[in-house]
Amino acid sequence: MITASHLVKRFDNTVAVNDVSFTVNEGENLVLLGTSGCGKTTTLRMLNRLTEPDAGKITINGKDVTALQPDILRRGIGYVMQHNGLFPHYTVEENIAIVPQLLQWDKKRIKERVKELLGKLNLSYEQHAHLFPQALSGGQQQRVGLARALAADPPVLLMDEPFGALDPINRQKIRKDFAELEELKKKTILMVTHDVREAFELADRVCLMDQGQIVQLGTPAELREQPANEFVSAFVKGQYV
Numbered sequence: 001m002i003t004a005s006h007l008v009k010r011f012d013n014t015v016a017v018n019d020v021s022f023t024v025n026e027g028e029n030l031v032l033l034g035t036s037g038c039g040k041t042t043t044l045r046m047l048n049r050l051t052e053p054d055a056g057k058i059t060i061n062g063k064d065v066t067a068l069q070p071d072i073l074r075r076g077i078g079y080v081m082q083h084n085g086l087f088p089h090y091t092v093e094e095n096i097a098i099v100p101q102l103l104q105w106d107k108k109r110i111k112e113r114v115k116e117l118l119g120k121l122n123l124s125y126e127q128h129a130h131l132f133p134q135a136l137s138g139g140q141q142q143r144v145g146l147a148r149a150l151a152a153d154p155p156v157l158l159m160d161e162p163f164g165a166l167d168p169i170n171r172q173k174i175r176k177d178f179a180e181l182e183e184l185k186k187k188t189i190l191m192v193t194h195d196v197r198e199a200f201e202l203a204d205r206v207c208l209m210d211q212g213q214i215v216q217l218g219t220p221a222e223l224r225e226q227p228a229n230e231f232v233s234a235f236v237k238g239q240y241v
C-alpha cells in the first residue's frame with residue numbers, strides 16, 4: 001500500500017504539486033489523470049525519490065520512503081518511464097536484467113526470468129533478446145520497458161505514460177495485453193496518463209488533477225456519474241483532451 005500525505009513541490013515560482021494526498025491500496029491500480037503540466041509526473045517521481053518533496057510524507061508498505069537509501073528503495077519499486085527510458089547501448093536482455101543483477105541473482109535465474117517475461121509480453125527470446133532498443137518498434141520498446149520494470153517482481157509499480165509514445169492502434173493493443181497480464185493483477189500500481197479513455201479502462205480509481213491539486217478521486221463510475229464540478233464533468237467527456 002502507498003500513502004502520500006500533503007505532498008508539496010515547488011520549482012522556482014511554480015507550485016507543481018500543492019498539498020496532494022492519496023492512498024493506493026494493495027493490488028489497486030490508481031491512475032493520476034490530468035492535463036499537461038498539472039503535476040502528475042512530479043507526484044509520481046516523489047514516490048521513488050527521483051524528486052524530493054518540499055513538504056509531506058510518503059510511505060510504501062508502512063515504511064517512510066525517506067528511511068531508505070534512494071537506490072535501495074528503487075530496487076523494490078518497478079518504474080516504467082515516459083518514452084520507455086531503455087539504455088540504448090544495452091541489449092534487450094541486458095536492459096531487463098538490470099535490477100536482478102543489482103540484486104545479485106545468478107545468471108541462470110536471470111536468463112529464465114528474461115525469457116519468461118519476453119514470452120508474457122509477446123516477444124521472443126531468440127528473436128529479440130540480443131537486439132539493441134533502436135532495432136525494435138515503438139510498441140516493442142514499451143513492452144521491454146515494462147519487462148524491465150517487472151523483472152524482479154516488485155510489489156509496487158510506477159508507470160509514467162507507459163503507452164504515451166505509441167500510435168492509437170498499437171496503444172490500444174498494448175493496453176489490452178497489459179490489462180490481461182496476470183503478473184500485474186496483484187501489484188499495487190500508480191500510473192500517470194493524460195488520456196481519459198485509458199484511465200477509465202485501466203483504473204480501479206482515478207485521481208484527477210489540475211494545477212497541482214486533486215480535483216476528484218474516485219472510481220471511474222463516480223467521476224462519470226457524480227462529477228465534483230464542471231471541470232471534472234468536461235474532462236470526463238473528453239473536452240480537455
Ligand SMILES: Nc1ncnc2c1ncn2[C@@H]1O[C@H](COP(=O)(O)OP(=O)(O)OP(=O)(O)O)[C@@H](O)[C@H]1O
Nearest residue numbers: 011014016034035036037038039040041042043194
Ligand atoms: N525539474 C523542473 N524544473 C522546473 N519546473 C518543473 C520541473 N519539473 C516540472 N516542472 C514544472 O512543474 C509543473 C508540473 O510538471 P509535471 O511534469 O509534474 O506535470 P505533468 O502533469 O506530468 O505534465 P506532462 O503530462 O506534460 O508530463 C509544470 O509547470 C512543469 O513545468
